[in-house]
Structure formats: structure tokens, C-alpha cells
Amino acid sequence: MEYAIEVSKLVKRYKELLALDHFDMTIREGEIFGLLGPNGSGKTTTINCILSLLKYDKGQIRVFGREIKPSDYELKKQIGVVFQEVAVFDELSVRDNIDYFCGLYVDDKVLRKQYVDEAIKFVGLENYEKFVPGKLSGGLLRRLNIACGIAHKPKLIFFDEPTVAVDPQSRNNILEGIVKLRDAGATIVYTSHYMEEVEQICDRILIMDKGKAVATGTAEELKNMTKNRETITLETDALTDADLEVMKGLPHVYDISYENGVLSLYYSAGRNNLVRVVNYLQEKDIAFTNVHSKVPTLNDVFLEITGKELRD
Amino acid sequence: MKIFKAFFMVMRKYTYNFTMYMGIFCGVLFGGVLPNAGGDVAAEYVSPKVDYALLDEDGSALSKGLASYLEEKHVLKEVRTFDPEVLRDDLYSRYIGGAVVLRTGFEDAFLGKDTQDYISVYDIPDNNYAIVFSNAIQEYLSYVRGLTDSGMSVGDAAQIAKEELSRSVEVSFLDDGSGATGYSKAYYFYLYMPWILVLMIVVALTPVLVRLDEERIRKRIYASPYKFTKMNGEIYLAMIVVGIAVCAVLFILSKMLLPGYDNTGLYVMNMLSMMLVALSITFFFSKFVKSDMVISLVGNLVSLGMAFLSGMFVPQSVMSESILSVAHFLPTYWYVRAAEAINSYKPGNLSSVLVPIGIEILFAVALFGAGLYAAKVKRVKN
């Protein structure tokens, strides 16, 4: 197994604040790896340390098997970065910006022109080539930001919260584009605090909090870490204590609550749990409404492990 | 007073400008201005003295007489050698203002009325000191010539020439009873001060006004219940507070360097008027320039330009009439006029001080008005 990135016992301190606390992470080549955590958990600090933009106090970082240094330009040629803040020149047009940054990696003029054309097409900025950044909307700026980071077809790409303040349509385009990049052979590191995005595109996910890796795995594996597999809720006024006792005895139910006419059943496993509940209520001729079945999210995983919401 | 406080919070980033320019001002004062400035109390008139070097190869009564005369009149300095190549370095670096070499046979040549190959005078052409120095030598030799032509011996003539030329007519300063004549050190302090005052205020405050004027900040404030007039009032108040603080520091500096100078109140009044002008220039500029680098360039250009054209670095008395008439349109010109009036102030002559100060204040008002108009045009355009 080839690892694109190996981070081992990384420590970074800002005076008394421990931003990274013996942080470990491995990222395989060719996967989209999600780095999920609340604000201040250390996601961007990790990225900056890996890119040797930031000094760290202890630990080891290897990229494609090598320790990356600020002057390791050969290794840097294989890396692309899309920062959260837009990083382009205000004085240059869309095409010039992409060409400039691509030119820092690719010397061949002909090849570079081809790459720039492909990057513009990839992000859908064909109609805006001559525009300067000041004339672009937020979503288009983000697309330009992405194009500048990926035009040179890097093997390893970092996306640091690329969809912040982006409209839903642009967001979908960006996510689809990232998957295409992975399919073309790139390794992607994707940081975000939007769990839906991470769940949608990432092959593996690392959840971090307070500078530590809290859990790592696929989305399914992470969700399997929680006790709860399903939560069924419905509204009814006609339940008695006896009914509740019966329901508590249903297969896989580990907890039940009934307040203000809302019944919640917590399942640790099983399939067709809803059918059993509905059958029982129908047999007893108990009226019910607003039935919901919810599967655990990454937020639930985070909440169970850390005791707080991912969005806190 | 939220905007008032915000002004100072933004200004924190630029306060290094004040320290830096104050340091430069002190350097200019100590290094060039005050050492050359006159005294406050009437003293004896002293003729300009030239640093010079002399080599007497002749050793005659005439050469010794000339050497002795020059030593009394000017300042003899040692040089490494009289090799012209080395002398050139000493002249070029202004270590000496002139050099004289009296060759063997000088006295005989003098008597034979053919001295040019026996005396060499080296100096820097078109230089005041060179003229004074060569005039002294010419005067001495002319006087000796007059005496030797009438039959006196060279030795006696050399001696008498020295005695006679050392006598001078009585030279005094105009005594108006106050004891103060010429340009005082305080005058020079306050003469150079506006250059640095304008520069400091423009360079330190323009970026603050630019930041507070940014569209996104303005929009946020407009959308709030904060009144527009209140906001602007607080900004102006903050500017005046900064201006007064800077003037206070300059005033304290003046008192530390020049403990007992006269007409303090008038100098301070003049300084405060110039401070208002500087604030108005700052306000006006903030409507046009944006980047810190351009602010610095423009600030230096404006302050230096006004300093040169108004009579700060170059006295008004040597400037041409046409330039002086253009300079009337600069507030610093009136500042210099006021400073000169203060320097020679006598009770009953207050109008000679107040009129130029009044004109400075008018300039301040005009520039402020121009800034308001520019702001309005920009707002309408946006």
C-alpha cells in the first residue's frame, strides 16, 4: 500500500494552546480523504504543516515517502492547493491568473496552454476568461481559485473548505469536479466542517477535535461506531405504559422515550424495525402520525465520541 | 464615541510613523540646523572662518607674515600631504575650504612682481568660502604691495599689513533693546518643524481615514442607527486630538532643547495653525490616494515641495520674485512669514503675526472644504 501522506505524532503549539496534540494520519494514494472537525479543531493547521508552510514542534510528516521541506521544489511540483481564502492576483485576468500559477509548475509553453484551457473548461469559466477577479461573483471566484490550484495536474491536491459561501449549484459542480480529479488519479485531501459534503464524496474520513484524531474510517465504519443504528419517531396520544413496555421489548430496541405525544425508539441494529412498530400500533388500533426513520450521521458519531455537536 | 475609539484602534498600526519622523526631525535639528543657527542674545559679530591648509616652503618674512595673518583670520588645519591628488580629496570632502602653497622664492618673486608660479591657491570654484579665502590672501598681498611700492621693506610691510588688516571697523548688531537679533535657534526650530509636522500627520493619518472610508465599513455604519454627522464629527475630533498631541510633543521637545526662548505663545499659535493645515491636507488626500506606499510617496513629495518653495530650506530672500508669488498660494509660505514676524516681534506689532496665521487658517478651511466636496462627489458616484 502506497501512502501519499503519513503524519505521525504531530505536535504544534501556539504558546499555551495545543493546536495539534500527537496527531496521526495516513492518506492512501488515489483516495479522497476527508478531514472533518469543528472550527478550531486543527484541520487547517494540519494542512499547513504538511505543506511546510507552518513550523511544528514535534512529529514527522512524509509526502510520497519523503519528508517535505520548504526548498523541496520537485516534490512541490506534484502538489496543488486550493485555500479557503481566494489566492489570486487582482491585477490579472482569469486566464492570466491560471496561466501564471500553472507556469510555476510547468515550463513547457505548449503543454501549459493545454493545461490552462483544460482547467478553464473544468471549472466552467470559459465565458469569463478576460475578467479580472474584482468583476467576478463569489462563486466564480472560488472556481478561479480552484482552477489556479489544479491546472498543473498535481498528484496530490489539498482542498481547504472550498465551498464556503458558495451557492448550491456551484457547490455541486465543485464536488463533482473533485470526484473527477480523483478518478483521474489524484489523491485529494478535503477539509470541511460540512459533514454532508464529506459523506458525499470522501472515501475515508478522519474526524478531529482539539488537535487529536478522534475517529477514522469510511462513512459507514464511522457510523457503525455509534450504538444507535436507527431512530424511529412518531406522534401519538394513545399510548399506555403497557404499550411502552411492549415496545421496549421489540427486537434491537435499546432505549425508548415518550414525551408530549412523541414516541422515539432507538435501535442498535436490525432491519424492518419500522414494520414491527407499525404492525403493533395497527393491531392495537392506536392512531399515529408523522412517522420518521433516521439513520445516524457523522454529527451523531461526533456527538457520541466527544459529547458535543460537530457544528458547535 | 465608538467611531472615535475605532479611529485610534486603526491608528495604532501607523503610530510607528510618528516615532520614526520625530527621530528624523531630531537628527536634522541636531545634525544640521541648530549648530548653524544663531544665538538668542546679541553677541559679537564674527566673520565667517574658512578651514584651510598652508605649506610655507619659502620661510621668508612675507610668507610668514601671510601665514600668520591667515591663521588669525581663518582656521589652520593639518593635512596628510600637499600632493594635489590627496588635497583634492580633502577639498572634495570639505575637510578644508582652501589650501595655499608658498614655494621657495616667493618673496623674491613678489618683489619682482611675478608671483604666479610661486604661490598656488587651491579651492572649490563658485564657493562662498573659496571667495572669502582667496579675497583674504589678495587683500593681504595688495596691502603689502602698496607699502613696498612706497619704499617700505618687505619685512616691515608684512608686519604692518597684518596689524592693519586685523583691525576692523566696529561691527554691531541692531540693538532694539530686547537683546535679541538675527535669527534665534527657536526660529530655526519652528522654521523646519512644519515639514515634519505635515509629513507625520499626512503619512500616519491618511491610511486611517482611508480604512474608515472603505465602502464595506461605510455601508455597515450607514445601515446602523449611528448618525452620519455624529460619525464624521467623531472622526474630526479624533484627528484634532492627534494633531494637538503631536504639537504638544514638539512643543515639549522645543522646551527641552531651547529652554528660554521668547514669544512662546506666538510660536505655538503658528504651530497649531499649521497643524490644522496638515489635518486638512490629510483629509483632502484621503479622498484620492489609497495604498500605503503611494501615501508615503505623496506625503514626502508634498511636505518637501512646500518646504522648498516656501522658504524653509531655502531662504525667501534668495528666491526669485516669480516663485515667491506662486509660493503665496502655499500655506507654508505664510507660516514662514509668521515665524519671521515672531522672531523680530515687538509689542504693538501683533498684526504682522496674526495676519499670516489667519491666512493659514483660511487655507485649512479651504482644503477641508475641498475634501468635503470630493467626498460628496465620490459618494454620489458610488
Added chain:
Amino acid sequence: MLHIIKYAIKTAVKNRNTFIWTFIFPIALATFMYLAFGNIYNEEFVMKSIPVAVEEGEMQEVLSEFLGGLAQDNGDPYFEVRILDKEGAGKALENGEVSAIITSGAEPSVIVGGEDFKQEIVVSVINSFVRNMRKAGAIRLMTVSEGTDEMQVVLMDETAAEPEVFFVEKSLSKGPQNIYNNFFYAIFAMGCLFSTMGAANLTSKLMPGRTSLSGRLNVCGTSKFKMVVSEMLVYFLVVFIAQMAGYFYMRLIGIELTGDVLAVAGIIAAGALYGVAKGVLIGAIPKISEGIKVGICVGSTMLLSFLADLCTTGIKAGIERTVPIVNRISPAALISDSFMTIYVYEDYGKYFQNLLTLVGMAVVGTSIAIFILSRCRAGKMMLKT
């Protein structure tokens, strides 16, 4: 490198404000200076007749005729003479209408308002007058209406006679050294040194942790050496062209600068290179804010320009006497001295010595900056984390 140079030029041209003010600065400053002392720049140091007042008294006519009869080389009178009463003369001196008052008692004396060369000329001339009176052996009341007098004849003879030329002054320098040129040389020095601010931006934007753009530039596959040198080259060209434009402008308006364009180009090139390199080094200093960097750039420029006689002459000479090493390494002094060497020296030894010092300092500064940037990582990020 050509790729980076191409975009550095594009960016520089689009930064109109900076571009324009870099050109305007030397031209505007030269114009202000020339206007300020253009009156005395091209002529002898005394060109206006010195106004003097002769107090009413027994010697008033003789004195006024004596003083009025003295003429400059161009035929203009040395003095503009007025005969005033004591009070009127005092007022005139106070107001600056006259430079000196000559009393016309039995032995004339001089009353002055200050100590400068004009007063010294008056004192010197009156001294000469009194000496001649003593030489004639008598001091008598005389008027022109009484006809010629032995005293008057002696005085007239003194003023009419051709003075003997005992020596010819030698200058030891190749050409003129107009002292006011120091101010103009200092403009070149200031212009070159002000380029430190723009240059500091070049490296500042490459410091990791400053902005997202600096992050992107730090992660790219091009060496810091290429990035810094390419951008330096473009900025250096802008400064060089601006300063050369300033030079041609100064010659156009009549400032006595050498016609040796290559020599001037050499000085400006070395000065601009130094200024840009200094800015690059300051920009590369880690752990200090942008504001402090600008402060260092401006403060050092102003101080060095002042030390090279920008505001007042004599500072450089004073330093030469007390701490000469400062003039050997002060870039402003080296630049203005290099201009003077063109006039003073026959060969270019000192000229090249100065230029090599500037270029050497530039190379060292640039090397240090590139070294710092190549190994620099931020201690903390300025960006949001």
C-alpha cells in the same frame, strides 16, 4: 524565469498608482528644488545688488559714491545704496530691506542684522574704505561739491586702479562643483532608496503565513531564487527608467548635470539595484508586521537621504570628518558622491569603487533574503485556521 518576469511586468503596469508616482517623484522634487533656488543656481553667489543704508552724516556722500561705484564682473553694481536717517535705517534693517547700515561719522562703522556672506562683504568693503582713509593720512569732512580732494582722489584711484593678480585659483577638479547640485544628487539617492518600499512588497508577499496568496506561492514548484530575482529585475527596471527620466528632465530644465550619460546610468543602476535589494531584504525579515517593514523602509530612506545633504548641506562633510566609514557604506552618500566624482576626478577609480560597494551590498542583501525565504516557515498563520 521569463514567465514570472512577463507577469511581473503586467502586474506592475496595472498597479498604476505605484507606477506613476515612482516616475513623478524625482521629477516633481527636482522641479520644486530648482524653483526654490534656481535664482542662485546658475549665477555667481552674489548676483543681486546688496541693499545697504548709509546713515545721514558727514561721510554720507563719500560713502555712498564709493559704495555705489563698485561694480561686479557683469557690470551690475555690488550695492544698492540709500541714505537714510538713523531711525529710518534701523527700521529698514529690521524689516530686511537692507542688509547693513553704515554709519557716516568720523570713522564709519557697520550695523548688521545677522551673520552671513552679504554682511561679510559689506564689512570687508568698509574695512577697505577705512584703511584707504588711514593710508591717505587724514580724515576730513568732504563733500563732492567741494571738488576733488586728495582723499577722494586716493579713494577713486583705489577703486579705479586695476588690482594686481598675485595668483590664479586652481580647482583641482575636472569640472565645476556647484554646491547646490548636492540637493539634486540627493534626489537620485532618495528616489533609489524609496524603491525599498515597493521592493519590500515583493518578498513580503512570499512570506509563508501572510496571506493565502503567499501560501500558494510558497507551495509552488518554482524556486524562491527564480521568483525573487525575476520580480526584482522588473522592479529594478521600473525604478531605473524613472530615475533616468528624472535625470534627463533635470538637464532639460537647466540643472548642471554631467552629459556623461553612461556614467550617470551606471550610478542610477547601482543605486536602484541597492534600493530594490534592500527592500527585498527588509521584506524577507520574518516575524515583523507589514507596517514595521514600511516604517523601516521609509525611516532608513529619510535618514540616509538626510545624511547625504538632502535638507541642508554640510552633514556629509561633517560625517566625513568624524565618522568617515559611514559615508563609505551609506548608500545615499555613495550615490551622491559618485555624481561628484564625475566632476572631480580625472579617472573613474573612485566612481567604480562606489558602484561596486553598492552592487556588493545589493548582492549580499538579496542572497540573505533568498536564503531566509527558502527556509522560512511561519511560526503562526496570519490566515484563519
